[in-house]
Amino acid sequence: MAKVVIIGAGFAGHTAAMYLGGVLGKQHDITMINQSDRFLFVPSLVWVGVGHMDVEKTRFPLKPVYDRMHVKFVLGRATEVHPDDQYVVVEMKDGTGGTKQVPYDYLVVATGPQLDFAATPGLGPDHGNTYSICTSGHALQAREQYLGAVERMKKGERQRIVIGTGHPGATCQGAAFEYVTNVHKDLVRRGVRDKADLTFLTNERALGDFGVRGVHVKQHGNVVSSEDFIRAVFKEYGINGEIQKGVVGVEPGRVHWQDFAANDGATDFDYAMLIPRFTGMPLKYIGKDGEDVSSKVVNPLGFVTVDGIYGLPYPTLAENPDAWPSVYQNPNYRNIFAGGIAFAPPGPISQPHVNPRNLSISAAPPRTGMVSGIIGRIIAMNIIDLIQQGRMTHHERMSEMFAACIASMGDSLWDGSAAVIVVYPVVPDVRRFPNEEGRDMFVTHMEMGLAGAWMKRMIHSTFMWKLQGKIGWKIIPE
Numbered sequence: 001m002a003k004v005v006i007i008g009a010g011f012a013g014h015t016a017a018m019y020l021g022g023v024l025g026k027q028h029d030i031t032m033i034n035q036s037d038r039f040l041f042v043p044s045l046v047w048v049g050v051g052h053m054d055v056e057k058t059r060f061p062l063k064p065v066y067d068r069m070h071v072k073f074v075l076g077r078a079t080e081v082h083p084d085d086q087y088v089v090v091e092m093k094d095g096t097g098g099t100k101q102v103p104y105d106y107l108v109v110a111t112g113p114q115l116d117f118a119a120t121p122g123l124g125p126d127h128g129n130t131y132s133i134c135t136s137g138h139a140l141q142a143r144e145q146y147l148g149a150v151e152r153m154k155k156g157e158r159q160r161i162v163i164g165t166g167h168p169g170a171t172c173q174g175a176a177f178e179y180v181t182n183v184h185k186d187l188v189r190r191g192v193r194d195k196a197d198l199t200f201l202t203n204e205r206a207l208g209d210f211g212v213r214g215v216h217v218k219q220h221g222n223v224v225s226s227e228d229f230i231r232a233v234f235k236e237y238g239i240n241g242e243i244q245k246g247v248v249g250v251e252p253g254r255v256h257w258q259d260f261a262a263n264d265g266a267t268d269f270d271y272a273m274l275i276p277r278f279t280g281m282p283l284k285y286i287g288k289d290g291e292d293v294s295s296k297v298v299n300p301l302g303f304v305t306v307d308g309i310y311g312l313p314y315p316t317l318a319e320n321p322d323a324w325p326s327v328y329q330n331p332n333y334r335n336i337f338a339g340g341i342a343f344a345p346p347g348p349i350s351q352p353h354v355n356p357r358n359l360s361i362s363a364a365p366p367r368t369g370m371v372s373g374i375i376g377r378i379i380a381m382n383i384i385d386l387i388q389q390g391r392m393t394h395h396e397r398m399s400e401m402f403a404a405c406i407a408s409m410g411d412s413l414w415d416g417s418a419a420v421i422v423v424y425p426v427v428p429d430v431r432r433f434p435n436e437e438g439r440d441m442f443v444t445h446m447e448m449g450l451a452g453a454w455m456k457r458m459i460h461s462t463f464m465w466k467l468q469g470k471i472g473w474k475i476i477p478e
């Protein structure tokens with residue numbers, strides 16, 4: 001009987017657990033270790049952050065799903081992995097207060113991001129001056145602060161709202177874009193939009209870059225870029241877009257940044273939501289003699305190294321789509337896999353920029369919910385393969401992956417809107433698609449309208465259905 005352990009029940013790990021449990025759960029030992037007893041549908045936190053969704057609608061309990069799927073559930077925080085002796089140490093959160101060793105034959109690390117607020121002095125809700133919508137607790141705090149600003153506007157005060165990225169190397173610009181447009185729509189609805197100055201502050205080279213080198217589509221014979229698209233939205237909504245800015249510190253009411261040309265500058269705010277840098281979740285990797293073997297498993301930022309080609313200079317990487325991992329397997333410990341945000345990408349997708357003062361201001365590559373779910377499925381199918389036939393038959397690089405992203409711009413089903421962006425492949429592949437974009441111009445698509453708002457709402461409900469393993473979950477794609 002094989003033992004498969006997954007750490008982290010997010011999009012990657014939970015998807016992997018459902019496939020593994022469904023196929024192997026009755027004959028083998030599948031265990032999920034997660035530090036929370038509930039799944040969190042992170043994308044809908046945008047709506048929690050403007051007070052349009054109850055946080056309970058973004059969560060469901062994991063154990064009943066795993067009981068049905070023949071997956072054992074350990075409620076606790078994994079602190080150590082012993083790759084030579086093949087076990088994980090877990091700090092239990094079940095009220096016992098103890099630790100537990102969970103042995104494995106195969107390990108899936110799917111721990112998502114550590115929100116590295118400390119990398120930007122003064123950033124974050126706990127020890128800083130800004131808010132975040134990256135966890136349910138953060139989204140609730142952001143909502144309270146945002147609604148406080150709304151109250152001040154109702155009393156006639158002008159408020160400066162700044163939303164964007166809070167570190168020169170941050171990712172997740174899509175979530176910040178979604179939040180700023182939802183804030184705009186909400187302020188219109190509450191009748192106070194004229195009292196707010198809205199700024200989108202980003203480390204992107206251009207609006208609409210999203211860390212994936214932007215998107216270009218053919219519309220009525222013309223090529224339209226995501227930059228044109230976002231610029232038009234911002235113009236219509238009266239949002240001030242500030243690009244090429246790496247946030248280096250925040251004091252109460254003021255964000256300090258450096259730009260591409262190394263100018264220092266500052267943006268003042270009354271309420272700010274800035275996404276921090278993401279690093280890997282801190283786990284200790286300990287060898288058989290008690291030595292630190294982290295360098296065999298993770299890169300300096302704590303992301304698990306897998307079967308990608310690391311260390312290539314950007315121009316070479318940009319021309320080599322095969323540098324992106326295909327099976328998400330650690331080369332030193334071949335029974336360790338990593339999916340979602342936890343795996344180390346081989347480098348940026350968007351062209352990086354180092355300014356004359358040596359500050360790298362570069363949008364890091366996103367690993368969105370859909371990408372994370374697909375990788376979780378690939379890892380699960382390969383572990384099933386290895387257990388059943390001794391070799392892996394599934395692979396999918398991000399340079400082969402299709403992704404759809406629906407960024408809501410107001411959640412109302414009557415006058416809401418959403419930008420629907422479909423990209424194929426996520427990482428441009430100039431070999432297969434020898435155009436300037438390296439993407440399939442027939443499949444890659446961008447659309448905006450009310451239908452998108454309906455689709456975004458449907459996605460919330462459909463995915464909550466799928467991720468609870470309800471009837472037909474497998475036919476709903478990741």
Ligand SMILES: Cc1cc2nc3c(=O)[nH]c(=O)nc-3n(C[C@H](O)[C@H](O)[C@H](O)COP(=O)(O)OP(=O)(O)OC[C@H]3O[C@@H](n4cnc5c(N)ncnc54)[C@H](O)[C@@H]3O)c2cc1C
Nearest residue numbers: 008010011012035042043077078112175340341368369370
């Ligand atoms: C506000 C916001 C909006 C977004 N909107 C979209 C969107 O519209 N579409 C989209 O595709 N993507 C979106 N994303 C991105 C998406 O949420 C992430 O890509 C996705 O959550 C990554 O999945 P993951 O499985 O890697 O990590 P996560 O979803 O972060 O899951 C990691 C899990 O591991 C657990 N964990 C971590 N460390 C440990 C440990 N040591 N022990 C035990 N458990 C641990 C965590 O508690 C968590 O349950 C959005 C992100 C944000 C922040």
